[in-house]
Amino acid sequence: MQAFNSELFLTTSEAADLLDVHPSTVKRWTDAGELESDKTDGGHRRIYLREVLEFANGRGVQTYLAPFTPFESHVWLAVQDAIRHDDYSRTVSLAMGWLVRGYPRRISALFQDLGSRKELAFARVCDGGIQPFMEEVGMAWREGRLRIGEEHIASQAVLEALVRLSDEAWAGIAPDDDLPTARPAAVVGSMEGNRHHIGAMCVRILLERAGWTVHYLGADTPPEEFAAIQRARGAELVCVSFSPPTSIGHMRRCLDVLREFYRPASPFDLVFGGAGTDELDGGTDLPFRSFLTFPSAESFIDWAHGRGQAATGARSA
Ligand code: B12
Structure with missing residues (x-):
């Protein structure tokens, strides 16, 4: 019974958004009767979704x-x-x-x-x-x-x-061979043994939007490779994604390998992310600039924004 679903009646500004025009244009079309609309008891226009779509179709507008x-x-x-x-x-x-x-x-x-x-x-x-x-x-x-x-x-x-x-x-950003040097670099991927990498892809996009250049390693990547790419690209952040069935044992091994390869001359923050990573106790004697765990994307993003701004600021100073 969709025809009577009140949720399918759009306000003027919702119709304007859908048609990619200003709300005053929608008002003009409804006043002229070109776009059929009703009025609420309070006098506000309501336009049925189907009418907006037919109108768009008639005008060759792609919503x-x-x-x-x-x-x-x-x-x-x-x-x-x-x-x-x-x-x-x-x-x-x-x-x-x-x-x-x-x-x-x-x-x-x-x-x-x-x-x-x-x-x-x-x-x-x-x-x-x-x-x-x-x-x-x-x-x-x-x-x-x-x-x-x-x-x-x-x-x-x-x-x-x-x-x-x-x-x-x-x-709008230059391709790989001309990367803006002001962008800090991060290495992102999933730990060896972890064939799941949708979570890592989410993190890649979050970082790209926050101004990072991301070197993306995909699924099932040995920790030695995270270390090698970090060093080669001067990355300031390494993000490793874990998900079941990878366990605390995998996290510990990853931490050990990255600790072994760490060089103070090329410092970086280390982030482990994914369900269960917050159960890991990394200990106190870690060499990294910082070591953090985040079970979700939302818990990570504020930190990533702040870190990205600090890194960009340090580069342009
Ligand atoms: C898709 C999938 C697969 C795909 C992966 C495809 C791909 N290209 O990624 C394939 C088919 C390869 C696969 C394989 C297997 N899978 Co699988 N898989 C899944 C499934 C359905 C979805 C995982 C997913 O992509 N989720 C979506 C993302 C967005 O969620 P996420 O990974 O949790 O990431 C979020 C957060 O955790 C966080 N996050 C994640 N990483 C990071 C990193 C950082 C830095 C940060 C900040 C945040 C962060 O942010 C993300 C956004 O919300 C899950 C079901 C489930 N409940 O999750 C099972 C699941 C994880 N798989 C499971 C299993 C058992 C397997 C296999 C062992 C099956 C088999 N017998 O062969 C294999 C091998 C696994 C291995 N060695 O890694 C089990 C694990 C159970 C367990 N407790 O051990 C699950 C839970 C399914 C189930 N119900 O049994 N799998």
């Missing part, structure tokens, strides 16, 4: 909902829930539905859209949207409701969205 046909209203509601209520449950169930029905491109497009929205903190999109979706995928696989191939498809769809978001973070 962000166009790639999701025929799920525009579902996506609209999912995006509004995320923006207004910090609620990603509609996003997760939409993405699960598309996964089961075989529409992975829509999954990518939805996470790319959410990830590029200025109204949403990207760390929250990771912890509130991507992580719960992938957790649901893992649960469905364990309970035999999804095949392992479908879990791979879900991972790939999310990774593709993240790769595009990484490209967006670099838009």
